Amino acid sequence: MVHRLEYYFDKLWPICRSITGNGVRETLRIISEIIPLNIYEVPSGTKVFDWEVPKEWNITDAYVLSPDGEKVIDFKLNNLHIVNYSIPVDIEISFEELNNHLYYIEDYPDAIPYITSYYNENWGFCLSYNQYKILPKVGKYRVVINSSLKNGSMTYGDYVLQGESEKEVLLSTYTCHPSMANNELSGILVLSFLYEKLKSIPNRKLTYRFIFAPETIGAINYLNKHGLHLKRNLKAGFIITCVGDSGKFNFKNSRDKNNSINKLIRHVFKNEGVKYNNLPFNVLGSDERQYSSPGFNLPVVSITRSIYHSYREYHTSKDCKDFISFTSILETIEVYLKVFKALELNNFYYNQNPFCEPQLGKRGMYPKIGAARKHPKSILRTMLALNFSDGNHDLVDIAEIGDDSIFDYEEIINQLIEKKLLDLKKNIEWN
Amino acid sequence: MVHRLEYYFDKLWPICRSITGNGVRETLRIISEIIPLNIYEVPSGTKVFDWEVPKEWNITDAYVLSPDGEKVIDFKLNNLHIVNYSIPVDIEISFEELNNHLYYIEDYPDAIPYITSYYNENWGFCLSYNQYKILPKVGKYRVVINSSLKNGSMTYGDYVLQGESEKEVLLSTYTCHPSMANNELSGILVLSFLYEKLKSIPNRKLTYRFIFAPETIGAINYLNKHGLHLKRNLKAGFIITCVGDSGKFNFKNSRDKNNSINKLIRHVFKNEGVKYNNLPFNVLGSDERQYSSPGFNLPVVSITRSIYHSYREYHTSKDCKDFISFTSILETIEVYLKVFKALELNNFYYNQNPFCEPQLGKRGMYPKIGAARKHPKSILRTMLALNFSDGNHDLVDIAEIGDDSIFDYEEIINQLIEKKLLDLKKNIEWN
């Protein structure tokens, strides 16, 4: 799989994406080779809550010629050179005038920063501080931006992998960043290949919803359309971003810190030996900002590697192929799959024989010889599952009481359900 | 009392008890000399929840003759030698065939294990590993079990020591183990003599229910008959077992860890200097397994000395008179009585003068001279009892706020009730 990950990475890398435009369309077309996306176009000007879908932006070329005619900044060399959403320009200006439109990072002198101006019509160029320092200060510069900013539409894609249950797991990544690796393409790759893995898992009960959309405005549009449905059905959501480098895992909890998804993930990580930082929800981040707005307050979390804002390469040209690794991406995929497996298993079960213990012996679930000096683990776990399946303890709680992993209970739970000793419904009155 | 304890121990020791049969009847008859038990017989085949009362088992003799005619295993020497509920047998078999029916403990070579087979018709012998090792391997063995397993009944006893209040304290022990000391007879002795002590305590308000029944099936039958009554009236229940050796106390909390009985016992033990291990509820144990099944979830705990499963002698012939001590049994009785005393005292009281402090002076409960530089403890406790008797704090809570023992408040509470400043009912509207 590592080779297919790299193949798609290389294919997606050069595209100049933004929140709208042909870069997104091309990106979604390529992803559709892996996951059968539904593609949507939302017209510019569409109102979505407090926001409005902006004009569509496209760009073919952009450069700056120095007074002696040299191409000193060239979009074709790196699409981060252009401030995303720059309006079309073709002018001659002095260095002083140009200077107001240049972005660089003095204390990271060989990195080109990533800058946008979606909602204020403007233009600009980004370059490394090393490049910037040697620009001539006298003479006229020529600035050319072959872009267009006009009514069009915003493009996004989704796919719903239906399970037996109405309960949904939302998986979302964004498709609006130009050539950056950890903070964009890693998310797209993990999400696409998670689809491939999930679709072939037997006994999948939950429904999985995959979303590829521009950050912020894409999530706002998605909630505008599906918010009520998600409030009813969402079991857990995952914003998948910054999942490609070899850094330690970070788990950003959901806004409602008592939501069971947080407990479940910490449980899985502890029992599977995943080393991670446990981060509280915070209001800066990615699309969890929208899903966790107080009117929605959905159980949406993020499991990342080196998380946005925390690593030096973030939002610069240094967040490139060298910064990530395809084996790390695979590892991330495996960790997500473990969490989904636990999510599938974790439920509030109800003991169907709640008054005294059921007689396990007559069902072949108890040793034939009695008065054991020490009980086997399986008997203890069966008893735990029966006693605490009271509608107040989910399976993670029960595993924690037993100092076990939820996966230790998979077989027992299935057996107890089969013997009609457990069920997802209460069925009889316990009063 | 130590002598009477020993007298009854010696009388009960030789009897071969089981979950049914004449051994139980004889045991209950002897106990009735101390506590006026009601004795009940439940016919074999009676359905109790998911279970059925089994056939009645009785035994007069059992032995194994070696190929040279020597009695190598003899029930008359120790009733643990027979697997409890063994069917009648009179056969000649090879060592290999016999071997399938022999139970011993390799790493505890001089102990006879205790084994049962209540719900699978089978037979077997238990012996020490030292005995086992020297059994001849060739020739025919003769096996004789003079037992009977037929329709009859299960026998148990109870007694209700009625108090002023409907609120009950349940005290239960089991009567189904053959000759073992800590894990059977200590419980019977403690329960019987607790009756003797409790009946002569003045101002006893609570009702005490004493139960002597076989483990598991006896408790299930009891809950089948009295479960709803107990759900309505039970203030606290105690499974009394393993209370005879000189080990440190163990307190096994109730299933609902927030039930006030747990807080009360920890409070009493702390203030009375009882050294103990604080154990969470767990699903393996004695009859609390039934009382704490999720449909009942009763506030049932266990205060033991060396607890089942935890000591090497458990469920073997080594759990004998030498293992226990009658002064330890007496000490256990005293500890239980302390807990009952606190239970009697602990209530949610209501301040009958909840708006501002009552004027204690005019009731002779306040110093005549004012402006004290330091108040006496009794004034502080009176004020605490009045202020926090708001229906949200029981007397244990109030004592804990004052860093006191509940027993420090006995006199104050009685005085405040007498002066009509406290009551068990709210009586007037507070807002």
Next chain:
Amino acid sequence: MVHRLEYYFDKLWPICRSITGNGVRETLRIISEIIPLNIYEVPSGTKVFDWEVPKEWNITDAYVLSPDGEKVIDFKLNNLHIVNYSIPVDIEISFEELNNHLYYIEDYPDAIPYITSYYNENWGFCLSYNQYKILPKVGKYRVVINSSLKNGSMTYGDYVLQGESEKEVLLSTYTCHPSMANNELSGILVLSFLYEKLKSIPNRKLTYRFIFAPETIGAINYLNKHGLHLKRNLKAGFIITCVGDSGKFNFKNSRDKNNSINKLIRHVFKNEGVKYNNLPFNVLGSDERQYSSPGFNLPVVSITRSIYHSYREYHTSKDCKDFISFTSILETIEVYLKVFKALELNNFYYNQNPFCEPQLGKRGMYPKIGAARKHPKSILRTMLALNFSDGNHDLVDIAEIGDDSIFDYEEIINQLIEKKLLDLKKNIEWN
């Protein structure tokens, strides 16, 4: 202000106050020069809850003449010499008889204790142990107390500084102690000058209620009259006493330890660097005993310096001008004002745009250039205020989530209210 504090201290110091009488009237008259008090007279015999307003007590002189005619105890030298509420006396008695009426502190030999006998008709003198020791033991003593104890009234004062809101802050001190400094006059001075400060604060929203009344019976009378009103409207109350020395601050929490006032004060003290002891509510103390009786359970706290009962000088002649400092009193006033400022600011706000983030950019509240590598603090705080203004978090909670001070949010909250993004009401349905 230090000079005015001292001026009023010196004016109030010599007055012999009690729970009734002309000393209280004179005291309230002087305080009225600072705060425009309403003065009330409650007739003796008036029933207030479980209590009754006592007879009025006045005194002009009191002394003890030794057998050789020397004035060995003289009320005119220190009004603590007389047991407060002593009945009129003019008798000749032996030392033995006199001795039953003398109060002193053996292990604090140069201090005169403060003693009262409000509700038992009695008389007595207080003196230092050094004085006591040298009293002649033989001959007749003459005892003269020129006091009166007859039907009259209890005098107290209050003032309500009306704010925009019905929500009230109660500030109470007592006016019944004779010449003592920390435990009486410091409270009167802090309360009076807090009025002066508060009345000139712009944008004051809360209503402040100032109470000057005798301890205990005054508070009981006040609750009898205003209790229901306070239950409806009280946001927080403060018993102001022992606020004049240079000791570390003490914060005595409200009876309901979860009331938000406790969290707010700890938050302010932490962020403003106020060093303090965090004391739980207790039932001994000042008028919080009445406000926190279980029928009222009002959110009343106390912020003191060296707290009653804790310092040696308490309730003796040593609690005098030397023991306090006017700069400490000023410091106390500033600390209270900080708390009130936080109280004014602290509310449960509601996000008026709860579905997804509002678009801050179009309101000029977001940077024009996007994709920041690090967000400024003001953006983080704005986002926090919006996301957590959900009716479950007050502003203190939000500041704590941001590891900030509530005062860091003053400007942001005002701006968000002005932009109609926050409001004190929910206004729209969130689900």
